Amino acid sequence: MTVYDAMFWFFSLALLLCGVLVLISRDAVASALFMVLGFIFLAGLYLLLEAWFLALIQILVYAGAIMVLFLFVVMLLDFREKRRWWHGNLLGWLGAPLAVAALLAALLPVLKRAGALADAPEKWFEGTLENVMTPVFTRYLLPVEVTALILLAATIGVVVLGRKETKP
Amino acid sequence: MHLDGVILEWVFVIVRILAIFVITFMIVPYTVMAERWVCAWIQDRIGPNRTGWFGLMQPWADALKLFLKEDIIPHHVRKVYYVIAPTLVFLPALLTMALMPWGSNLGPMSCVLADIGPGMLVVFAVGACSVYGIVLAGWASNSKYPFLGGVRSAAQLISYEVCIGLSLVAIFMQTQTLNLTQTVLYQAANGWLVWQQPLAAFLFLICMFAETNRAPFDFPEAEQELVSGYNIEYSSLKFGLFFLGEYANLMVASMLMVTLFLGGWSLPFAPLNAPAQVWWVGAAHVAIFIAKTACLLFLFIWVRWTVPRFRYDQLMGLGWKVLFPLALLNILITAVVLGLRGGA
Numbered sequence: 341m342t343v344y345d346a347m348f349w350f351f352s353l354a355l356l357l358c359g360v361l362v363l364i365s366r367d368a369v370a371s372a373l374f375m376v377l378g379f380i381f382l383a384g385l386y387l388l389l390e391a392w393f394l395a396l397i398q399i400l401v402y403a404g405a406i407m408v409l410f411l412f413v414v415m416l417l418d419f420r421e422k423r424r425w426w427h428g429n430l431l432g433w434l435g436a437p438l439a440v441a442a443l444l445a446a447l448l449p450v451l452k453r454a455g456a457l458a459d460a461p462e463k464w465f466e467g468t469l470e471n472v473m474t475p476v477f478t479r480y481l482l483p484v485e486v487t488a489l490i491l492l493a494a495t496i497g498v499v500v501l502g503r504k505e506t507k508p
Numbered sequence: 509m510h511l512d513g514v515i516l517e518w519v520f521v522i523v524r525i526l527a528i529f530v531i532t533f534m535i536v537p538y539t540v541m542a543e544r545w546v547c548a549w550i551q552d553r554i555g556p557n558r559t560g561w562f563g564l565m566q567p568w569a570d571a572l573k574l575f576l577k578e579d580i581i582p583h584h585v586r587k588v589y590y591v592i593a594p595t596l597v598f599l600p601a602l603l604t605m606a607l608m609p610w611g612s613n614l615g616p617m618s619c620v621l622a623d624i625g626p627g628m629l630v631v632f633a634v635g636a637c638s639v640y641g642i643v644l645a646g647w648a649s650n651s652k653y654p655f656l657g658g659v660r661s662a663a664q665l666i667s668y669e670v671c672i673g674l675s676l677v678a679i680f681m682q683t684q685t686l687n688l689t690q691t692v693l694y695q696a697a698n699g700w701l702v703w704q705q706p707l708a709a710f711l712f713l714i715c716m717f718a719e720t721n722r723a724p725f726d727f728p729e730a731e732q733e734l735v736s737g738y739n740i741e742y743s744s745l746k747f748g749l750f751f752l753g754e755y756a757n758l759m760v761a762s763m764l765m766v767t768l769f770l771g772g773w774s775l776p777f778a779p780l781n782a783p784a785q786v787w788w789v790g791a792a793h794v795a796i797f798i799a800k801t802a803c804l805l806f807l808f809i810w811v812r813w814t815v816p817r818f819r820y821d822q823l824m825g826l827g828w829k830v831l832f833p834l835a836l837l838n839i840l841i842t843a844v845v846l847g848l849r850g851g852a
Binding site for chain 1 (some may be wrong): 530625626630632633635636637639640643644647655658659662663665666669687789
């Protein structure tokens with residue numbers, strides 16, 4: 341086993357463990373923090389794939405901004421779950437395995453190709469800023485701009501909805 | 509010979525780790541000291557002058573005192589989070605030190621411990637995670653004032669992070685790099701960015717005051733309202749770590765400002781505006797970097813004891829309604845100028 345393999349297994353297993361802990365923690369804050377830890381391990385996996393930019397953005401955006409907001413809301417509401425994770429209803433118990441099975445079925449074509457891809461000669465794509473962003477601003481410019489417009493609309497909507505009616 | 513090269517690399521790495529550690533732990537206590545002296549001077553007092561020669565041993569006496577105090581963990585706290593929170597404040601600051609270009613090179617040894625390609629993004633990513641320490645401390649203390657401090661801190665840091673990012677986009681557009689060493693080299697060749705991007709520098713400086721929770725934006729620990737905010741329930745060395753972390757973050761902010769806007773280790777004349785060829789120029793570069801950082805630290809302290817605190821709604825209004833549009837405007841201006849110049 342090379343160092344690379346060892347790191348891959350470490351990051352993957354730690355990520356899976358964090359995922360499980362997010363689900364079974366009783367405390368919502370603990371769940372959120374395990375999610376942050378999970379994001380950091382996921383960034384480690386990206387680094388192993390030489391996707392530098394993606395790894396950094398993963399930490400910057402998800403761990404640094406989105407999860408802080410999550411934590412903020414969870415702390416402000418301060419709700420505590422009385423039920424444990426095994427107290428789910430029948431729908432949950434049946435639905436979860438079905439959802440996992442559906443996901444695996446969807447991923448199956450990719451997983452089948454994984455062996456062939458691993459054996460393929462090096463046509464590695466180093467995920468530097470230039471390599472990731474050049475296609476975004478040339479080939480995929482229109483989808484990016486449309487997405488930006490949709491996000492802008494959502495932002496304006498939030499501002500309008502969140503505004504308090506001020507009395508004169 | 510190859511093995512020798514590898515061993516030499518490792519020796520360099522260990523030397524730089526130790527040097528950064530020692531320099532940081534020498535500068536941080538004396539920043540606290542400087543704060544007390546400057547504050548006393550501004551308020552027309554004398555300040556600490558009893559311990560050692562001119563009071564120079566005062567920080568070490570304080571550190572010893574913190575070591576020897578009883579470590580109290582109140583029974584109402586959430587223990588695990590309570591214990592890890594002080595570390596989470598201090599760790600990001602130390603991590604960022606490793607990325608700073610402390611100098612050009614000393615002989616064959618580069619003065620940057622980790623010269624990562626997109627170094628600025630790493631600094632951001634690490635800095636973005638530094639909010640967890642304060643938020644967790646506030647929440648884990650399980651009492652009102654710390655909690656208010658933590659919540660305020662989260663809102664403040666998130667708001668101002670946006671503005672930091674946007675103010676630096678203009679810099680990246682001009683220098684065409686995310687690497688900190690390259691940014692310094694660009695400034696050594698083309699003049700300091702503070703003259704070319706004054707608006708970005710100004711916005712960045714204001715945001716740094718907010719990011720480090722310093723007056724006039726020290727809401728997480730506003731003494732008159734929250735006693736001392738997120739760290740009330742902490743004692744002994746845990747409190748000491750918060751204290752150290754605060755000043756280490758201040759040091760990081762000053763270093764970032766120096767690196768991005770004030771030319772890093774360079775000075776705009778002959779032997780000092782290019783990477784060092786001889787060892788004494790390299791040493792001078794390190795000294796210049798530390799001296800510039802010290803000047804900015806003084807600026808931070810000076811502002812703290814001169815400017816009164818904002819109100820909380822003023823802070824949010826300033827962040828979102830003034831700084832944010834100005835940062836966007838600055839990007840627009842930079843883009844137009846670069847486009848007209850035919851660069852980029």
